[in-house]
């Protein structure tokens with residue numbers, strides 16, 4: 001399209017073309033209005049007001065330090081189960097309330113102190129600069145360094161030692177709140193996770209019916225869940241123990257069992273494996289009877305129960321632990337000991 005094809009009102013005027021950058025003309029609707037005149041704050045012209053601001057900022061940083069100390073003291077001193085009434089929230093855990101309040105005050109005071117400092121004492125002179133090429137010339141770099149030094153001097157960071165020191169104090173203390181929370185990781189489990197309630201002579205109890213299992217209760221193609229005898233729901237550690245000892249039982253034709261050890265540890269083709277996935281511990285619940293594969297619903301790890309519980313797919317790092325079982329003289333399925341290796345996730349160092 002040539003300029004003759006463009007309507008005349010859309011062509012740039014000569015006056016506009018002559019205009020460059022911030023030089024405003026009456027024909028330029030986008031003229032740079034420039035910065036408004038700088039107005040001094042009371043702290044810029046009154047040293048007593050500046051001192052007052054300095055004290056307020058230091059007070060906020062000190063308050064932050066006290067709140068952090070209060071956080072740590074609450075964490076150490078308050079019992080976990082103490083309940084208090086707080087208006088208008090109602091009944092709350094004293095520990096949670098106190099931790100939230102003190103940490104909130106500690107962080108708020110650091111933020112409020114920094115904002116107050118920037119608004120009242122740091123230089124507020126606005127500067128407009130032209131955009132420059134990305135790679136800076138050495139003299140530009142030197143100017144940046146000089147500006148940085150001038151800025152540091154203007155902020156009075158070095159001169160206002162009270163603010164600087166209290167701010168460093170507040171910033172140094174507040175991370176301690178996170179350090180003391182490490183206590184919640186609790187004591188190391190020791191050997192607790194290495195053992196379950198299974199031991200020699202314990203009957204396999206059907207988790208649904210609560211009855212001891214006989215071999216004839218386990219049909220080919222079914223997946224049965226069991227727990228050791230003697231577990232009571234009102235035991236204080238029932239949930240923990242049942243989570244570790246949960247067992248799944250399937251019947252496989254002995255000739256289809258590929259792993260020799262698995263065959264030796266089975267009874268009449270009945271094999272018993274930990275139900276806890278060796279990836280991150282989800283309970284396994286899906287059984288494919290044609291292939292004897294079990295699938296963990298969490299991340300799709302798949303184990304072959306006809307081949308020693310081997311992992312055939314997915315992120316799990318270890319085979320499922322097998323429980324050695326037999327049929328006792330009364331015709332019930334019974335364990336011959338505990339699992340030979342820890343059940344569950346793969347963080348264990350296994351030999």
Ligand code: FES
Nearest residue numbers: 277279280296299
């Ligand atoms: S927990 Fe089973 S695959 Fe992740």
